[in-house]
Structures are given as C-alpha cells and as structure tokens.
Amino acid sequence: MRELFNHRQQRGWLALLAGLCMPALVAAAPLPETGANPHEGVASCATSVCHGKVSEDENSTVWLNEYRIWLRNDYHSRAYRTLQTEQSQAIARKMGLPSAAGAKICLDCHADNVATEARGRRFQISDGVGCEACHGGSGQWLESHAEAGTSHADNLAKGMYPTEQPLERARLCLSCHLGTKDKFATHEIMGAGHPRLAFELETFTVNQPKHYDVDADYRDRKPAISSVNMWLAGLAVSGQATLELLQEDWFTKQSLMPELSFYQCHACHHPMSDLRWSPEGTPPGTVRLNDASLLVLAEVLDILGEGDGATLRSGLKQLHQASLQNRGAVVAQAKSLAGKVDPIARQVSSASYGTDSMRSLRQGLLQRAVSGRFRHFTAAEQVFLAVETLSISLGDSDRLESLLDAWFKSVEDENTFVPQQFAVRANQVLGGL
Template sequence: MRLSKLLPAFTLLATVLMPGAAAATPEMPWNSKYQHVGVATCAGSNCHGGQQAFDDAYVLQNEYLTWQREDAHSNAYKLLLTPEAERMAKNLGIGKAEEARECLTCHSDYVPAERRGRRYSLREGVGCEACHGGAEEWLGPHVTDNTHAENIADGLFPLADPVNRGRLCINCHMGSTDKPIDHRMMGAGHPPLDFELDTFTNIQPPHFQVDADYRERKPYAPAAKTWAIGQLIAAEQFLSGLDSERFRDRGMFPELVFYDCNACHHPMREPRWNAGAGGPLGPGEVRLADAYLLMSGHVLDALAPSLAEDWRGTLNALHRASQDSVGAVRQQARALSALIDRALPTIRDAEIGSNQALALMEALARSGIERDAGDYTAAKQIFYGLEALLAHLRQTGRKPGKDVGSAMDRIFKTVDAESRYDPVAMRAGLRQLRQALSGMQAG
C-alpha cells in the first residue's frame, strides 16, 4: 500500500529474470517489424479473457480482465481525454492530446499505420503488445507447444530478462529519443516521472503467477537483483540522454529535464539547501538529476566493488562538467556508461544473500543520513530501494521484525508527498531503521 501511493498516474509493467540471456537488447515493440493485432485478439475466454484464474493452465488466463479492470495501462489513452490533458495540449500548442504523437507514444501502443492490424485501436491505451511485442507471428504458436525461446524468435519481447524489461519500461518512465519527454512538457503540466523496476513490478496488479511451473520455464529474479539492475538501467538511460541530441546547447539553458527538479523547485524556507546534495557542487549551482547515479554507486559497492571507486570519481567529474559545457558533460557521461557496460554482466549473474541485502540497506540508510536525504528525488529512491531489499529478505526467509516495519512506515510518511518533504524527519526515520537493522544483523 505504501508503494502505490508514491507512484504517479503513469505506471508501466515488468516481470521476471531469465539467467544467461543475451546482452544485446532486442528491438523495441514499437520499432520492430511485426504487426500489432490488438488487445481484442488476446481477450477470448479460452485465452486470457477468463472470468477467473484457471487451475490447470500454465498461465492464469484472466490477464485481460486484470488489465482492463485494475491496470492503469488500460486507462492511459483515457487520460488524454481529460480536462488536464486538454489544458496541457493547449499550453504546448499541439492540438488535441488524443491525436498528438507526443502524447500517444506513451499513452497508447503507438506504431506506424502499416503495422496496425484489423482489430488494433489506439484507444486501448498501453495494451499487451506495447510491452510484449507485435503478435503477428507469435500469437498463434504461443498457444500450442512453442517454447518461450521460439516465441521470442517470433517477435515476443523477452520481458523475462530484467535488463531488457528495464530498457523497455524506461522509455516512457524517463523519456528517450523514441519517446521524448522534455522540460517543456513538465512546464505545461505533465507530472514528474520516476522509475524503480522492482517497485513498478510489484505495484502493478499481477497478471502472472510465480509457481513451480513458472520457475521451471522462467526462473524468478529476486527483488534485490531486480532493484539493482533497474538502477543501472535507469542510470544508463539517463547517461544515454546526456550523450544525445536531447541534451543540447540551446543558448542560455540546456535541456532542463536532465536536471534535478528540486534544485530549483523547492520551498523558500529553512533548510533551503543541504550540504552534499549534488555531489561536489555548492549552493545555488543547478545540479543534474543524479538519484539513479547515486543508487548505482551503492549497487557497485556491493556487487562490483572493483568499479565503485572509478564510478564515484567519474560521477563527481560529471557534476563539475555540468558547470562547464555540453561537450564536457557528454565526455563524462560516456565514461560512466562504459562502467555500466562492464558492471551489468556481473550484476546479472550475482547471487545476493540476506546478509548482502542487509548491508545494502545499511549503506542506503547511511548515505541518506550523511548526504543524500537532502534531496527529495534521491530520498524517494532510497525508500524504493529499502522496500525492495526488505522484500528480498522475506523471499530468503529472513523476516524483519515490527521495529523494521515501524521505521519504514516513518520513512514513507516523509516521502509520501514532495510538498511536505522534510529531510530532518527522513534522517530521523533512517536512524531508527539502522537501529532496527542492527538487531537483525546481530540475529
């Protein structure tokens, strides 16, 4: 319940891990050659449109109704018909929101006209094929004896691999060349976007069941690994944006969507600035949005320590470069991206035990107390990470006590609403959590 309150109205889905998956990311569903045949083709009562879950099938078979009744993705297009969307579109001068490509790329399964099947409709919102890939070739075979690998060869997007899944989801949750989201949209009224792969997996109404049969076909990714990979993928996407034409010199200001909202949009009351926020930068220096980069540093500390020192040094260099030039920023962004390329195979194969998860929680809490909780965006990512790592502890049989839950409730209350965020209260909650975690470590 805590997680669902934190997420913006625009949520996207995710699933599970396939060890040993190829490093190369397949073509995204909106760019692949396969035709999108429409949600209606999946909605038959003997396919995914059952009124309730089936006990004797590989899958639940009620996925369509779960999506239609409970999943925000099914309402994504409808949001474009609201007065808020109409006002935003008018502010942007783009005509009707429900007809504007800028909006449809994320609020629908938007593909070129030549790849829209007879039963395809933009009005379905973010439907099955927006994430699972155009079903032209795999729709029929996937209900027979095709293996998962054969379905993927026929165009099914391999969401089982969290690297691929993260790279798909992040397009709408951070923006990309294909799905550009910029500061102009935010200024026109679009809500701020954030992303955390494990949280967004769990907040979505389940349309898959992780049972023995599922684990046999698609091995499950524990929460800690999903969180760790998600942070690196978010950092990768952010750095890719810095090294693209999206981050360009337009005169006095570069593209501001890459900067931390809270560096400018903060209440003019005490405390106005917290030492440590923005790495080496001081008060009044507008900083890049570094929350995912900070979290990735903790991931590397725990799972790829040989890269951690280089990461932190280059991250500080990136912050300094942001006060210099677009070219200098791109140079440091490439250097950080190269470290992610080196780290991802290690993180993919890592086995994260309960003691390691506890150590990561301790590191996140300590970083918030000493530095990072001064920034709301980083504080929220700390909370997301702590929740994912707690879930991992439960998955490994290490049950947190009531004192841990009490501390997490206190932390949640501080990040529940940006307008009320208080770094002093956040740090008090983190201190309480550290005390509770020390009892678990001793146990």
C-alpha cells in the first residue's frame, strides 16, 4: 500500500474539536455515477474564471483554484494515467484484457465512467476521477451554482452530491475504495497485482490534498463535521457496504470458491510457521470474513458504554457461523446485521464527542490492542489510524510522535505484520499517554 500510512501528512493539521452535530440526511443521494445528471467534464469547471485560478481567491467563499490542486497534487487526477502504466498493463495481461485503460472493470473506479448518453460535450474519460465523480453530474447546476443567491440546498436539489455529509461522503469514497454492486476489486484483480484496498474516511479525507477550507463562511453554508464523527461514519458505512456487497452476486459468483476479497487476506497470505489462530468464533484452519470495521466499531461502542456493542458482536458472530455454512445463511445474516448497523451509523456520525470521550476511546482502544484483541492485520490497521486521528483531535500527537511512529512500524508492512509486536508497541503508546 502506497500512502495510507503517509500519516505524517496529518501532522500539524489542526483538527476541529468535536461538537457540531447535524442530522444525517434521511434518504441516501444517488452516487454521482448513477445520478441522472449529465457529466460535463473537468474542462467545464476548470476555466480561469471558475475553479481554475492560479491561486486562492480572497474574495470568494470557495478557493477557485480547486482544479490546480486536483491536477497537481491529487491522486484522483492521475487515476486514468495509472491505467497506462506498466503495472496496469501487467494486470490487464494477466486477466486477459486487451488493455487496462480500455477495460470497463478498471475505468469504473479509475475514471468517471458514466454511460455515453450521460457525457457532455467537454467530457473526457482521460480526466480520471474528476470533479463530477465526487460532486455529481453538473448538467442541472453548472450554470446556476455560480449565480449570486444560490444556496447549497438549491445545488443539492439539482443533483450536486452532498460531499459534506459524513455518511454520504463515506458512501461516495467507499464506492471506489471498496466497491459497489456494480464494481468491485476482486481477488482476481488482486492476484493479477492490484494493491489491496484499505480505507479509513478521516485519514483519507486528510490525505486527499485539501481544495477547501472549513472556515466561518463554510460553516454558514454547510455543517462542519468533527474528525471523530468522520472516522466513525467511515467505520460504520464501510461495515454496512461490506454487508451489502455480501448479499450481491460478487460473494459467490465463482461457483466453487466464494470471492476471496471478502476475507482476511492475511488469513491465507502469511507463513505457515506463524501460528496465528485464536478463539474468535471460527475454528482453526477456516478463512475468516474481513470484519475489521465492524469489529472496531463494536469495541468503540463498548468503550462509550453504549449497549449496541454487544448487538454488533453477536451479529458478527452469527455472520462468521453462517460463513461456515452456505450462501443463503451468509446473505440472511448480512442483511440482518446491516439493519442493525444503520441506526448506529446515524448515531455515531452525528453524536457529540468531547475531550473526555475521545480520551477514553483512545485509552480503551489501546488497552484492547495491548490485550491482543486486534490480531488481524486489517483490524490492527484501523485501530492504529483511529488512535492517530484521536491524538490529532486531542492535540497531543506531537508529544506522542515517537511512540506513534514506533507503533506504526508494526503495521507499516502487511507482509511482515506480527500481532504480538503490534500489542507491545501499543502498550508503549499507552504508557506514554
């Protein structure tokens, strides 16, 4: 993985303190790729009188140099070009695809691959993950959104995607950073050389070069969401999205083997001499579904003293049991558990978490890490990122820097991850709090 752990990018970033709560949207907005609005192309946003200014415009509520930032510093602008690299060509060859840059399966995540009839005159597939892949097709609002007196609500009504809402943002990012019923990074793609997809909403939000400021005039127009709410929204929606995908054809499309991308990669991909099994509901020698986000969320709810932790845990246990039976059982459990996550997602993305809650969350997660609760790499990865996010929010990440760095070393490389080391380093962070 290239830069999930480019966590230093977060250093010095002044996190907003928890506090502001806005209700989550009730009805989910259609994802940009499925919305009915035409996608007019990055060129329609990028002129020098619009979002293509050379530097920030002091007189405007938004920066107006977003295009430059995206083009120069944002990985999304290179997503299409990535499909032309040697690595992508090798992936395509191994999968028997004529080319990566021409393959729907790749373009669906590496570009704004909407249907031909939804492409405006200036649309170019080579723009990669452009403005409208996140902000929604601009066909209905391109003209009006820049007119004086237009409110954010007006824009949303015309199909702009609510990127400011934590649950909606999580769903958007995860549509490519995990997958949807229409696109998915299968084990075949991984086996051909694609990197494992890892995601944590707050870290990725921070690591995407900022093209906006959450300042006073932003808060007049939109809710400012705290990093803790963003992190928890990401955990919950990631769990939900996985449970939804388990109900789709992806999971058992291949007749004999289920889709391996749903499982803990490192259940299979680790040395045989390394005896990692522990009694967590599945017998030795079985492959475990990747439950990292819900597992961590359950611990979070426990630490906060909210009863739902136990509900999640028993749901997960039933899901793991079902995974040893058959597809029907998995689908039923995934559906039932998804229903339970829904209210939790709303709750944790909008509740107000003050300093005390953040401190106990950090402490509680570290204690559980020390006790060996997070033995699977994907869960360990989530817990590291969570503790880092909390430390930044609490304002003492600089003081803890060397301890966090040492802990980070234990999750930096998934191929050399040793659960005991993760626990030992977590204990050192705990001691330094």
